Amino acid sequence: MIGIENVSKSYGSHTAVDGVNFQVHPGRVTGFLGPNGAGKSTTMRLILGLDEPSSGSITVNGRTYAESRAPLTEVGSLLNVQAAHPGRTAEAHLRALALTHGIPRARVREVAEQTGLDSVIRKRVGGFSLGMSQRLGIAAALLGDPRTLVLDEPINGLDPEGVVWIRELLKDLAAAGRTVFLSSHLMSEMALTADHLVIIGKGRIIADRPIGEVLSEEEAHTVALRTAETDRLARLLTADGAEVEAEGGDRLAVRGTDGRRIAEIALENRVLVYELTPQRTTLEDAYIDLTRESVEYQAAGRNR
Numbered sequence: 011m012i013g014i015e016n017v018s019k020s021y022g023s024h025t026a027v028d029g030v031n032f033q034v035h036p037g038r039v040t041g042f043l044g045p046n047g048a049g050k051s052t053t054m055r056l057i058l059g060l061d062e063p064s065s066g067s068i069t070v071n072g073r074t075y076a077e078s079r080a081p082l083t084e085v086g087s088l089l090n091v092q093a094a095h096p097g098r099t100a101e102a103h104l105r106a107l108a109l110t111h112g113i114p115r116a117r118v119r120e121v122a123e124q125t126g127l128d129s130v131i132r133k134r135v136g137g138f139s140l141g142m143s144q145r146l147g148i149a150a151a152l153l154g155d156p157r158t159l160v161l162d163e164p165i166n167g168l169d170p171e172g173v174v175w176i177r178e179l180l181k182d183l184a185a186a187g188r189t190v191f192l193s194s195h196l197m198s199e200m201a202l203t204a205d206h207l208v209i210i211g212k213g214r215i216i217a218d219r220p221i222g223e224v225l226s227e228e229e230a231h232t233v234a235l236r237t238a239e240t241d242r243l244a245r246l247l248t249a250d251g252a253e254v255e256a257e258g259g260d261r262l263a264v265r266g267t268d269g270r271r272i273a274e275i276a277l278e279n280r281v282l283v284y285e286l287t288p289q290r291t292t293l294e295d296a297y298i299d300l301t302r303e304s305v306e307y308q309a310a311g312r313n314r
């Protein structure tokens with residue numbers, strides 16, 4: 011369990027994280043989403059005690075990270091993929107980490123197997139592909155068998171097989187009761203991996219909801235239709251309380267009602283409707299909607 015209470019972090023006059031409140035619960039995969047510069051990495055660094063918040067408090071499993079005696083066995087993290095010394099073998103890297111935390115050597119073999127690294131365990135890390143380095147970072151995160159995992163963009167650099175592998179791994183870890191918190195900008199991947207979403211924009215939390223809710227709230231708000239009598243049907247629907255927009259030609263976009271009500275009104279008034287499509291918003295659309303303001307703000311900021 012990760013608890014973030016009123017956390018802010020400023021760098022000089024720039025506020026990277028602004029009064030953020032949320033909790034990451036065990037037993038599910040929580041996705042942390044936001045456009046570039048939204049504050050994801052900063053928040054993760056604060057959770058891991060690598061940086062001090064300007065204000066507010068952060069706890070992991072009920073304690074601040076600094077209070078944990080053996081953080082690797084409490085929180086596993088993946089922040090910087092290239093964190094291992096390039097001249098070391100993967101095995102030497104993992105053994106050194108295990109040694110500093112009193113973790114038995116046998117555990118190195120276990121995590122190497124779990125992350126598909128066993129065939130390259132004696133190879134130097136410097137020669138690793140991004141995908142292999144990513145697997146090594148995940149192996150290091152799992153080494154202490156921690157209850158909580160904080161992973162910054164763990165899907166980056168993985169091939170399709172690697173993506174499926176990490177998705178299954180994270181789901182299994184959550185199913186075993188662990189707290190799994192990962193950042194990504196890949197909405198499509200989040201839809202397949204995360205149970206819960208925390209969306210951040212401009213350093214503020216925009217949404218903190220189960221993934222299904224993010225979808226259903228945004229879903230079917232608009233019904234697209236085609237009819238031979240756009241003006242008449244638009245008047246009838248507006249009189250019924252709907253919001254109608256002419257989309258050109260025989261098309262209307264209708265909000266504030268549903269397809270069934272539109273069909274009833276059309277039938278009662280003998281208006282021919284030959285297409286009636288509730289617009290399903292994908293998670294990606296919902297995300298773009300939620301973060302649009304942040305992205306615009308950033309684009310404006312860059313031009314300054």
Ligand SMILES: Nc1ncnc2c1ncn2[C@@H]1O[C@H](COP(=O)(O)OP(=O)(O)OP(=O)(O)O)[C@@H](O)[C@H]1O
Pocket residue numbers: 021024025026044045046047048049050051052053195
């Ligand atoms: N050490 C630092 N010094 C100054 N500004 C920083 C520092 N670290 C982050 N920032 C700024 O804080 C804001 C948030 O950055 P952060 O890296 O947390 O965003 P992010 O959501 O992880 O973005 P990305 O997806 O690009 O990694 C950005 O405007 C960034 O420039």
